[in-house]
Amino acid sequence: QQPVQSPQAVILREGEDAVINCSSSKALYSVHWYRQKHGEAPVFLMILLKGGEQKGHDKISASFNEKKQQSSLYLTASQLSYSGTYFCGTEISDDKIIFGKGTRLHILP
Amino acid sequence: NAGVTQTPKFRVLKTGQSMTLLCAQDMNHEYMYWYRQDPGMGLRLIHYSVGEGTTAKGEVPDGYNVSRLKKQNFLLGLESAAPSQTSVYFCASSYLVGETTDTQYFGPGTRLTVL
Numbered sequence: 001q002q003p004v005q006s007p008q009a010v011i012l013r014e015g016e017d018a019v020i021n022c023s024s025s026k027a028l029y030s031v032h033w034y035r036q037k038h039g040e041a042p043v044f045l046m047i048l049l050k051g052g053e054q055k056g057h058d059k060i061s062a063s064f065n066e067k068k069q070q071s072s073l074y075l076t077a078s079q080l081s082y083s084g085t086y087f088c089g090t091e092i093s094d095d096k097i098i099f100g101k102g103t104r105l106h107i108l109p
Numbered sequence: 110n111a112g113v114t115q116t117p118k119f120r121v122l123k124t125g126q127s128m129t130l131l132c133a134q135d136m137n138h139e140y141m142y143w144y145r146q147d148p149g150m151g152l153r154l155i156h157y158s159v160g161e162g163t164t165a166k167g168e169v170p171d172g173y174n175v176s177r178l179k180k181q182n183f184l185l186g187l188e189s190a191a192p193s194q195t196s197v198y199f200c201a202s203s204y205l206v207g208e209t210t211d212t213q214y215f216g217p218g219t220r221l222t223v224l
Contacts (some may be wrong), residue, residue, distance in 0.1 A: 001168070002151070030209040041199060041215035042152065049209055087151060095140060095159050095210055096167060101151035 003090045005100035013108050017076045020103045022088030024069040031064050031071040032089035032097055083107045110135050113216035115200050121222045122190045130185040130219050132200030140203045141183035145196040158183055190223045
């Protein structure tokens with residue numbers, strides 16, 4: 001039931017782009033994206049809903065393919081502040097969010 | 110607004126001891142969650158609640174109990190702690206918009222070590 005994230009880790013230079021993928025084996029109500037910096041709590045980035053509605057960060061974009069139960073997070077022109085671990089969370093039913101194992105992103109200057 | 114708070118921030122237990130972790134939120138959210146985070150495992154849902162007086166099991170509920178007697182509080186109990194329960198515990202709260210859960214607000218976490 002846990003969504004699968006890929007890649008597990010990414011190293012970029014500042015200004016480069018990255019894509020983080022999230023896939024589920026079950027039909028989804030929504031996909032949530034969070035970022036966590038070391039020693040801190042996860043922080044909300046985006047929610048993608050069935051039907052195409054999105055809510056979240058104005059400098060990060062994402063897509064949600066309902067038919068394939070997949071979502072991708074696009075980080076363009078990455079900044080040092082983007083470093084951290086990114087989690088996707090999938091909402092299947094029963095009002096609970098199940099998170100993936102995370103993707104570690106490290107941005108080099 | 111304090112948001113979501115957790116107490117304690119750190120705790121060391123011996124195997125077999127019991128303890129309760131407290132989560133409080135002041136945003137009037139209906140939904141509250143307890144997660145544990147272990148290296149390489151992501152955030153795993155332990156138990157959650159969709160309203161005062163209700164609780165439900167998540168992915169890894171064994172060894173834990175919860176209670177939601179007041180809307181603003183969600184308690185996580187360990188009756189007999191085991192070393193496998195050494196982890197960082199996060200509480201979160203959210204509300205429902207239409208059919209989907211909206212933004213989850215996380216507390217700062219509790220680092221628990223069981224010896």
